[in-house]
Amino acid sequence: MLRDIFSKRRKYATITNPSSSTSTEKKEIPEGLMVKCNQCGAISYTKELEKNLKVCSSCGYHFSMNAFERIIATLDDGHFFEYDSEMISVDPLSFPDYPEKVEKDREKTGLNEAVLTGEGTIFGYPVVLGVMDSRFRMGSMGSVVGEKIYLAIEKAMAKKYPFILFSASGGARMQEGVLSLMQMAKTSAALARMSEQKGLFISIMTNPTTGGVSASFASLGDYNLAEPGALIGFAGRRIIEQTIRQELPKDFQTAEFLLQHGQLDMVVNRKEMKNVLGKILSIHSDRGDE
Amino acid sequence: MPSDLQFEKPLVELKAKIAELRKFTEEKGIDFTEEISKLEEKARNLQKEIYGSLTPWQRVQIARHPERPTTLDYIKHIFTDFLELHGDRLFGDDPAIVGGIGRLENQPVTVIGHQKGKDTKDNIARNFGMPHPEGYRKALRLMKQADKFNRPVICFINTPGAYPGIAAEERGQSEAIARNLLEMAALSVPVICVVTGEGGSGGALALGIGNRLLMMENSFYSVISPEGAAALLWKDASLAQRAAEHMKITAKDLLELGVIDGIIPEPMGGAQKDINKQCQFMKEALVNSLKELTGKSGEQLKEERYQKFVKIGEYTTFVHSS
Ligand SMILES: [Zn+2]
Numbered sequence: 200m201l202r203d204i205f206s207k208r209r210k211y212a213t214i215t216n217p218s219s220s221t222s223t224e225k226k227e228i229p230e231g232l233m234v235k236c237n238q239c240g241a242i243s244y245t246k247e248l249e250k251n252l253k254v255c256s257s258c259g260y261h262f263s264m265n266a267f268e269r270i271i272a273t274l275d276d277g278h279f280f281e282y283d284s285e286m287i288s289v290d291p292l293s294f295p296d297y298p299e300k301v302e303k304d305r306e307k308t309g310l311n312e313a314v315l316t317g318e319g320t321i322f323g324y325p326v327v328l329g330v331m332d333s334r335f336r337m338g339s340m341g342s343v344v345g346e347k348i349y350l351a352i353e354k355a356m357a358k359k360y361p362f363i364l365f366s367a368s369g370g371a372r373m374q375e376g377v378l379s380l381m382q383m384a385k386t387s388a389a390l391a392r393m394s395e396q397k398g399l400f401i402s403i404m405t406n407p408t409t410g411g412v413s414a415s416f417a418s419l420g421d422y423n424l425a426e427p428g429a430l431i432g433f434a435g436r437r438i439i440e441q442t443i444r445q446e447l448p449k450d451f452q453t454a455e456f457l458l459q460h461g462q463l464d465m466v467v468n469r470k471e472m473k474n475v476l477g478k479i480l481s482i483h484s485d486r487g488d489e
Numbered sequence: 490m491p492s493d494l495q496f497e498k499p500l501v502e503l504k505a506k507i508a509e510l511r512k513f514t515e516e517k518g519i520d521f522t523e524e525i526s527k528l529e530e531k532a533r534n535l536q537k538e539i540y541g542s543l544t545p546w547q548r549v550q551i552a553r554h555p556e557r558p559t560t561l562d563y564i565k566h567i568f569t570d571f572l573e574l575h576g577d578r579l580f581g582d583d584p585a586i587v588g589g590i591g592r593l594e595n596q597p598v599t600v601i602g603h604q605k606g607k608d609t610k611d612n613i614a615r616n617f618g619m620p621h622p623e624g625y626r627k628a629l630r631l632m633k634q635a636d637k638f639n640r641p642v643i644c645f646i647n648t649p650g651a652y653p654g655i656a657a658e659e660r661g662q663s664e665a666i667a668r669n670l671l672e673m674a675a676l677s678v679p680v681i682c683v684v685t686g687e688g689g690s691g692g693a694l695a696l697g698i699g700n701r702l703l704m705m706e707n708s709f710y711s712v713i714s715p716e717g718a719a720a721l722l723w724k725d726a727s728l729a730q731r732a733a734e735h736m737k738i739t740a741k742d743l744l745e746l747g748v749i750d751g752i753i754p755e756p757m758g759g760a761q762k763d764i765n766k767q768c769q770f771m772k773e774a775l776v777n778s779l780k781e782l783t784g785k786s787g788e789q790l791k792e793e794r795y796q797k798f799v800k801i802g803e804y805t806t807f808v809h810s811s
Pocket residue numbers: 236237238239240241255256257258259260
């Protein structure tokens with residue numbers, strides 16, 4: 200029944216980005232040689248922008264990164280050993296159009312689901328890493344995303360590795376109904392267990408981290424970090440505006456807003472992210488109980 | 490009566506007609522006995538027809554009924570020696586969640602639940618049962634207290650959702666909910682959760698990590714409200730009824746999906762028709778669940794709760810055709 204449409208993606212040791220600059224799907228970076236910054240309007244060469252980790256060199260705006268780019272930017276030499284790469288969604292509610300939408304996103308992104316999990320090293324420190332990709336069903340969490348994150352946490356516990364997760368998600372996946380909601384419980388329960396075992400979890404919220412993802416694992420880091428300008432929050436802006444019948448300030452629910460309100464440890468520029476992670480991992484490697 | 494729902498109208502009208510004939514018989518001395526018994530037979534059948542095959546959307550309406558019993562009703566009818574406790578010790582006291590200590594039969598327990606208002610004024614005070622972070626943090630404080638003193642925890646879930654507002658976001662609505670999920674998973678005491686009305690997404694789940702998860706017959710539990718789903722799917726919130734049919738949100742659906750452990754029956758037509766009877770059903774279910782969990786060690790309770798939640802989900806693994 201299942202077609203072998205993604206055999207092009209195997210377990211790889213070194214990540215390459217299957218949707219590199221030629222992709223037609225990325226709205227924020229249109230096809231072509233040049234890219235215009237969403238924030239300041241500056242034009243830069245696509246290649247230059249990618250070399251700069253997709254941070255605008257004029258104003259510091261962070262373009263969104265896909266999961267492959269994120270792994271390359273984070274792990275030593277981009278070496279990544281993927282877990283559960285072939286887990287895919289089913290349609291438990293027989294929800295209208297859902298299987299077609301998942302199928303389309305699989306073809307579009309080269310991913311099987313909205314999260315990649317696996318392991319690699321950061322400055323030589325072994326870690327279990329999860330990276331969400333907002334291009335796949337808006338990064339929403341259904342059964343597969345929940346299960347893969349749960350299994351990654353279990354792996355981190357078994358190997359006594361730190362767990363690092365880059366969130367990028369609009370929340371729970373409506374098309375899997377209450378099963379999606381329960382993935383919040385599943386991932387949080389796994390983190391409870393990991394915390395009891397004194398395992399380290401670093402959560403990094405990227406644009407966007409909202410709804411059920413924000414209200415579960417993404418907020419449960421021993422360290423909660425975020426990228427500049429990332430949208431982070433529980434309720435959607437439109438829903439809040441409709442409820443309170445007033446317009447919200449422009450910076451509402453940005454990473455900077457959350458930092459100011461005590462909800463984050465740090466806002467970290469993408470170009471500093473790997474160094475910051477390295478420092479945390481280094482300090483934890485010296486904690487004296489292992 | 491204003492509290493009757495639209496789909497109950499034919500039955501209400503029929504019952505009014507029967508009452509009228511009775512009155513006629515008494516006042517005018519004309520004998521309508523035969524007509525009355527015929528109509529009563531008809532009413533019984535109609536009742537069975539209407540209430541015996543409620544659609545998901547009709548159940549949503551019953552779950553939201555303004556006279557549906559609230560957490561404080563269950564507390565009053567089922568528990569003894571109850572003392573309500575207030576505040577999260579951090580910011581304030583959120584009346585959208587109530588909690589305290591008391592006894593179920595003789596067993597000391599901690600009881601926590603969303604609280605909707607009984608009338609407009611009460612509803613405004615209680616924010617229609619939509620908590621702010623301090624509500625969830627109060628709930629967590631009481632759960633940790635229960636854990637410390639080895640008291641079982643009982644949670645009543647009935648909320649449209651966590652409140653979507655500026656202050657709620659500023660004070661970390663997401664973190665408050667997430668923290669409860671994590672901490673509830675780690676409790677060493679029996680935890681019993683009952684969805685009594687609306688199980689509105691993350692705001693409901695934040696009181697929902699139990700060893701037993703039960704739903705009342707006409708309650709619903711969903712990742713997004715039927716109105717919200719309709720707005721997203723068809724850009725039209727008025728198609729909520731259609732969304733409700735698609736989303737598998739009733740107690741029966743969730744039992745089949747393996748998410749809940751049991752269904753608590755309701756009097757015909759819904760809990761609001763007979764609160765005393767409903768409280769009997771509720772008490773029985775709570776006592777039975779607690780009995781099943783008594784005697785288990787803290788580790789065992791935690792392990793069972795963990796296994797229960799990590800098993801939820803449906804997926805498959807791609808097999809390469811070679
Ligand atoms: Zn710029």
